[in-house]
Amino acid sequence: MGKDVFVVGAGVIGLSTAIRALEAGLNVTIFAETFPGDKKSIKYTSCWAAANHVSVAATNALLHHLERETLPVFLGLIKEDPLVPVMVRPHRAYSQVFGSDDQKQNDHLSECYSDFRTLKANELPDGVAHGAVFSTVCIDVPRYLPYLMNRFLSGGGRAFRVTLPSLSALLSAKDRPDLVPFPPTSTNTPPSFDPVAIINCTGIGAFSMGDVKDTNVYPTRGEVLIIRAPWISHGLFYFFKDNHMSYIIPRQSGDVILGGTFQVDDWHPVSRPETIRFIKERGIEAYPELLPLSKREMRNIEDLDVVEECVGLRPTRKGGVRAEVTSLHVGAKIFPIVHNYGHGGAGYQSSWGSARLAVELLKSVLE
Ligand SMILES: Cc1cc2nc3c(=O)[nH]c(=O)nc-3n(C[C@H](O)[C@H](O)[C@H](O)COP(=O)(O)OP(=O)(O)OC[C@H]3O[C@@H](n4cnc5c(N)ncnc54)[C@H](O)[C@@H]3O)c2cc1C
Ligand SMILES: *[C@@H]1O[C@H](CO)[C@@H](O)[C@H](O)[C@H]1NC(C)=O
Ligand SMILES: *[C@@H]1O[C@H](CO)[C@@H](O)[C@H](O)[C@H]1NC(C)=O
16 A cells, blocks of 8 residues: 655654554554664653653643543553553642642642542641642653664664754655665665655754744753652652742652753753752752662752753643644645644643544545
8 A cells, every 4th residue: 555654753652653553554654863772862752851751730631531541541551561661650749838729739639540548637748738649651752763773764664863943854855865774774765755744743843944934833941950869759749938849750760850940931041050950959958868878868969869950841832731733835736734742841741642643634635
C-alpha cells in the first residue's frame, strides 16, 4: 500500500505518536533535529522533564481527558515488562494553607487516583495544614526516551536527523536539507516526497521552522536540580503560603528531581545562581530528608548532593494542546498535517492519550 507517514519531532510526543502510527500499520519515518541520547539541549524539552503523572485541575478539558487515558497505559507497560523505566510510587501533596481552590484540586485528584486519601492531622509534619497521598507513576526520563526510540526502531520505524527550515522542506526535492540516518549505523534510504500525511510534534518549535509560526506557543521555563538521594521513595508537592511549590520526584536510577520554577515566557536557557539557591533552600525546608541522614540536623544546602542543574522550556500554548488537521500546499500538491503539540508541563502524563488522538485524526484524513 505504501502509506508513508512523516512524524516531525522525537520528543516524548513524537515518539509515542510514531509508535501508535506504526501499530496502526503505517510506514512511519521520524524527522528531528534532536533524538534520545543526544547531549541535552534547550531545544529538546523532553530530556529535562521530571517526570510524573499528577493531573492539574486548572488546565483544559481535552488535556484532562488525555491525561486520564495515559495513566492506565503506563500501568499496563509496567505489568507487561518489569524492565520498563517507569515505577509506581506514593505521591504526597502538602499545603501550608488550604483554600477553596485547593479543595477543588483535591476533589479532582481524588477522581483521578483510585487510592487517594486525605491525611489525618497526626500524619502531617509541622507547618502543614493539609495533606493527601495517592499512588502514581514516576518516569525515569533518561531511560524512558531511549526505550521509546528502541520500541519504534524495532517495530520497523525509520528515523532521520535533520534541522528543518519548515515542514514543507520535507516535501520537495529542491528544498529538502541533507538527512542523516538515525542511528547513524542504519542504512535506511530517505523516503519519497509524497507522504499521506505529516504529524507535527515539534513542541516549542520556535527555534526554526520559519514557514508558519504558531504565535500562541510560549515557554513556561522550568529550572530544577537533579539530586542524588536513592533513599527517597515517594514524590512530594509542597505548596508554601507564598504560592511557591517545591517538588520532589524520584527516579528508578536513585536520582531525584528537586523543583522548581514555572516562569511564563522566560527563554533564559541556563540556570540562574539565585534561583538554584532558592530551590535548594525551599527544598530542604519542605523535605529535610533530601539531605543524607548524617547531615539532616544542620539543614545546610551545601550538603545536597547535586548531580546537575537543569533548565527546560515547557511548550505551553494559549488554548491548550493543538490536536487538529490542517493542510500544506506545496506546488500543485496538498498534504494533510496533523498537529500534536503544546503540551506544556504535561507532555509525559498526556503522551499516550495524545498519541491515540493524533493517530485517530490521521486515520480520518486517510479515509
Ligand atoms: C522541569 C520540567 C519538568 C517537567 N515535568 C513534567 C512532569 O512531571 N510530567 C509531565 O507530563 N511533563 C513534564 N514536563 C513537560 C514535558 O517535558 C513536555 O510537555 C514534553 O517534553 C513536550 O514534549 P514534545 O515532544 O512536545 O517536545 P520536545 O521534547 O521539545 O520535542 C520536540 C522535537 O521536535 C524537534 N524539532 C523542533 N523543531 C524542529 C525543526 N525545525 N527541525 C527538526 N526538528 C525539530 C526537536 O528536535 C525534538 O525532537 C516537564 C518539563 C520541564 C521543563
Ligand atoms: C515504506 O517506505 C519505504 C521507503 O519509501 C518503501 O521502500 C517501502 O516499500 C514502504 N513500505 C510500505 C509497507 O509501505
Ligand atoms: C508546527 O508546529 C509548530 C509548533 O512547534 C508551529 O509553530 C507551526 O506553525 C506548525 N507548522 C505548521 C505548518 O502549521
